[in-house]
Amino acid sequence: MRGLVFLGDKKAEVRDFPKPEPGPGEVVVEMKAAGLCGSDLNYYRQTSAERAGVVIIAGHEPSGVVDSVGHGVNTVHVGDRVSVYHYRGCGHCKHCLAGNIMWCPEARGYGGPIHGSAADFILTDARNCLPLPDELTFAHGALIACAAGTAFSALRKLQVSGNDTVVIFGQGPVGMNCLIMARGMGGRVIAVEPIAQRRALARKLGADEIIDPNSSDVRSAVRSLTKGEGADVALDCSGSDAARDGAITCLRLGGKAAFVGLGSRPAGEPSPINALHLIGSQITVMGSFVMPISNYWDLADFIVQRRLPMLEMITHRFSIEEAPEAVALFDGGRTGKVIIEWP
Ligand SMILES: [Zn+2]
Ligand SMILES: [Zn+2]
CATH class of the missing domain: 3.40.50.720 (NAD(P)-binding Rossmann-like Domain)
Incomplete structure (x- = not known):
């Protein structure tokens, strides 16, 4: 599969990676929309010395369709349309149980220590898969994963x-x-x-x-x-x-x-x-930092019921092959929301 990597000094390229396989409790999601976020740019702007040896797929705003599920997953099914919460945690500490996965001692954010959303597929936990209501598009799902939340x-x-x-x-x-x-x-x-x-x-x-x-x-x-x-x-x-x-x-x-x-x-x-x-x-x-995962349900209802014009903030849409160009444009600071989309 294809994935976007940052090489340092604002160099980015699309490379080939093996498609992830879901382990117990895990899910692989086929990406349909992935947003670019200001915090991705902090990695993009690192020097090549700082990025040396780091081959991690960028991005933390994933949304797509469940491609496969691992052993023991029964709350998420192949074909489900989902937004993917952007931190993975242990699932059992006090912070995870309160929904504050970003505070889990084992928290791993996409595009930081683990492969992110600017790729054809992403590996996640079943509990990170948030079902998209019919009224919301994958682009909404990408927005919800980080910025909207x-x-x-x-x-x-x-x-x-x-x-x-x-x-x-x-x-x-x-x-x-x-x-x-x-x-x-x-x-x-x-x-x-x-x-x-x-x-x-x-x-x-x-x-x-x-x-x-x-x-x-x-x-x-x-x-x-x-x-x-x-x-x-x-x-x-x-x-x-x-x-x-x-x-x-x-x-x-x-x-x-x-x-x-x-x-x-x-x-x-x-x-x-x-x-x-x-x-x-x-x-x-x-x-205020990111969103507790438990807010998701109210957020999705809020967007649907108030008919919020969320998609109007998206000014540019790119394919995964064009992702380096997308990041360079977004880095200029003159766009609205920039997303990567898959057909
Ligand atoms: Zn973000
Ligand atoms: Zn935890």
Whole structure:
């Protein structure tokens, strides 16, 4: 089978790999759609020295059809249409049982230590296979596997409702998911994005207001859109220090912010925070990382029942053979969601 690998220094190629075989409890899924995510780019941008000897298939947004199942699998069947949750865990520790597979001591994320979704087939566990309702396409399944789930989980923690003005910093794939879903929850959305193409996309996706942080001061722009008070809720989906600061300082007294974007700051290096504003305005800031797998059912229902225009964020679709081209384009930061699709 074919699989996309990152060689370092933004070199990528499609190589041949043996098709995986399902062991006990495992499932092989034939890919139909696989999304590209900002965190894939962190691997793509590593140096060739950092990638030396790493031959791992990229991608962690898998969706497709069950091809074969291993011994003891009776909850998933050949032919099932599924979205595949993007971390594999032990299945039995307290974190796995709570649905927080990403915290399992044995957690393995696709495209990191194990072969990912930019391939003809993927090996997973039966418990990672999330059945797609008839109303949802494989492209929806790819979105749900990571970006849409990440957005949904953060918005739920923030308890966004129709009472809220929600500022979303960064209109990459996670930011666009936040925009669509915050509106689906009734929120009024102000999108903040420095890149013109992404501002245009945010407008198409229904942003109520759009701010270019390079041409206006976000803090005062948000205040002028909120009768001088500031926003109720803010999310940073960019990972930049300026946006994290903006997510705190654009808030009203007692507002809530979530940091979602990982950014590219080296792990462990602290990001500066406007502590005085945080204290004086009694701001609540939280971090939010991916989604507990158990949220899947509510997320799928939410997308179907609110008829959310999820697919409109997809601006480019490529075949697996064209995957290196897809990653190079996505790396330019001017696209909406980019996905790899199979016929
Ligand atoms: Zn992701
Ligand atoms: Zn576990």
